[in-house]
Amino acid sequence: MQSKNLNFKCRLCNSININTIIILKGFPRAAQNFISNLNMLNKDEPVTLSVCQCQDCGLIQLRNRPVSYYKNVITAAGLTSAAKKDLKQEWLPIINKYNLTGKKAIEIGSGRGEFLEIMKSLEIDIIGLENSKRNIDLIEKKKLNVIKNDLITFTKENEKKYSLVVCNNFLEHQPNIKQYIASLNSLLNKDGILYISVPNAEYFINKSVFVYELITDHLVYFTEKTLIKALELNGLEVISSIKKNKDNDLVVIAKLAKKVNIDNSINNVDQIIKSLIKKVNKYDDVIIWGAGHRSITLMAMAKLDKIKYVVDSAKFKQNKFTPIIHKKIISPVDFCRTKCDLLIIMLPSNWSDQVVSFLKEHKITCKYLVFEDNILIN
Numbered sequence: 579m580q581s582k583n584l585n586f587k588c589r590l591c592n593s594i595n596i597n598t599i600i601i602l603k604g605f606p607r608a609a610q611n612f613i614s615n616l617n618m619l620n621k622d623e624p625v626t627l628s629v630c631q632c633q634d635c636g637l638i639q640l641r642n643r644p645v646s647y648y649k650n651v652i653t654a655a656g657l658t659s660a661a662k663k664d665l666k667q668e669w670l671p672i673i674n675k676y677n678l679t680g681k682k683a684i685e686i687g688s689g690r691g692e693f694l695e696i697m698k699s700l701e702i703d704i705i706g707l708e709n710s711k712r713n714i715d716l717i718e719k720k721k722l723n724v725i726k727n728d729l730i731t732f733t734k735e736n737e738k739k740y741s742l743v744v745c746n747n748f749l750e751h752q753p754n755i756k757q758y759i760a761s762l763n764s765l766l767n768k769d770g771i772l773y774i775s776v777p778n779a780e781y782f783i784n785k786s787v788f789v790y791e792l793i794t795d796h797l798v799y800f801t802e803k804t805l806i807k808a809l810e811l812n813g814l815e816v817i818s819s820i821k822k823n824k825d826n827d828l829v830v831i832a833k834l835a836k837k838v839n840i841d842n843s844i845n846n847v848d849q850i851i852k853s854l855i856k857k858v859n860k861y862d863d864v865i866i867w868g869a870g871h872r873s874i875t876l877m878a879m880a881k882l883d884k885i886k887y888v889v890d891s892a893k894f895k896q897n898k899f900t901p902i903i904h905k906k907i908i909s910p911v912d913f914c915r916t917k918c919d920l921l922i923i924m925l926p927s928n929w930s931d932q933v934v935s936f937l938k939e940h941k942i943t944c945k946y947l948v949f950e951d952n953i954l955i956n
């Protein structure tokens with residue numbers, strides 16, 4: 579069923595192409611909506627969940643509003659000693675692999691600081707970012723470093739960078755996934771590592787129990803594919819992706835995606851232009867064959883004012899003028915009637931062979947050069 583509500587946009591890619599999967603009535607208003615006493619039952623209004631999926635990026639999500647406390651981390655029981663041991667075992671190889679000992683790290687949504695405690699014991703210079711006053715007090719009692727803020731405000735207000743950014747099962751609570759991941763991204767230093775864990779929606783879908791996994795606290799439900807896509811759409815490159823806690827959770831480790839580097843191309847094209855100018859300057863009547871986009875760009879970059887004409891077999895280009903250097907484009911027939919000392923053939927792939935055949939066929943004896951990508955072939 580196609581949604582009629584055009585106001586709702588995908589929480590990740592902003593698309594309005596959203597398919598409703600199911601509408602479910604009578605759900606608990608929030609995971610933390612416990613009723614203090616039975617005289618307050620009027621506070622227990624059920625909600626209707628609108629479960630949908632973005633047609634463009636595939637993200638499964640709820641149209642519902644976030645719960646009132648979505649900026650705070652609410653965790654139930656603390657970690658057992660076995661869970662702490664498991665976490666240490668998970669993190670030791672990560673710390674070694676990415677050389678994180680002694681490096682600056684931040685955990686987004688630190689709850690009561692249990693993860694901070696473990697990372698500190700593993701010699702990581704970690705600080706927490708937590709929005710709940712109650713949690714902050716608990717963290718500070720443990721003499722751990724913590725900043726009171728939410729991620730979006732924090733990244734708007736300062737430009738601190740970290741070697742490690744961790745977000746443990748908190749991303750799925752956020753109403754604007756794109757903005758949230760962009761903020762996580764902005765915390766990474768050049769070689770920084772981002773570690774994100776979320777509940778694994780596929781696990782619950784495959785077990786045919788996805789319906790009771792749904793709760794308004796979790797506004798998005800990632801699969802491995804959509805989590806990777808979410809990071810890639812936000813300038814990150816996923817280095818590894820694993821499942822943990824008996825496949826209940828997904829983990830991805832990512833880094834900043836490399837920007838395309840065209841420095842070589844800039845230097846190379848500069849050399850090409852120089853050699854082209856040198857050749858053109860050696861002759862009186864120079865004609866270029868080819869008014870394709872690369873050829874007209876190169877002529878413009880090299881400012882080849884000295885050339886006489888440009889030849890092109892496309893009728894719609896003939897008798898018009900090239901941009902920037904304003905040289906008349908003539909037909910192959912007109913070319914045969916024109917004096918030419920040097921012909922430079924600038925055509926893609928094997929089109930230049932056809933021009934060479936044309937020259938032979940018409941017994942044209944001028945000197946010609948074939949321009950192939952980066953060299954002039956005699």
Ligand SMILES: [Zn+2]
Nearest residue numbers: 588591632635
């Ligand atoms: Zn989307």
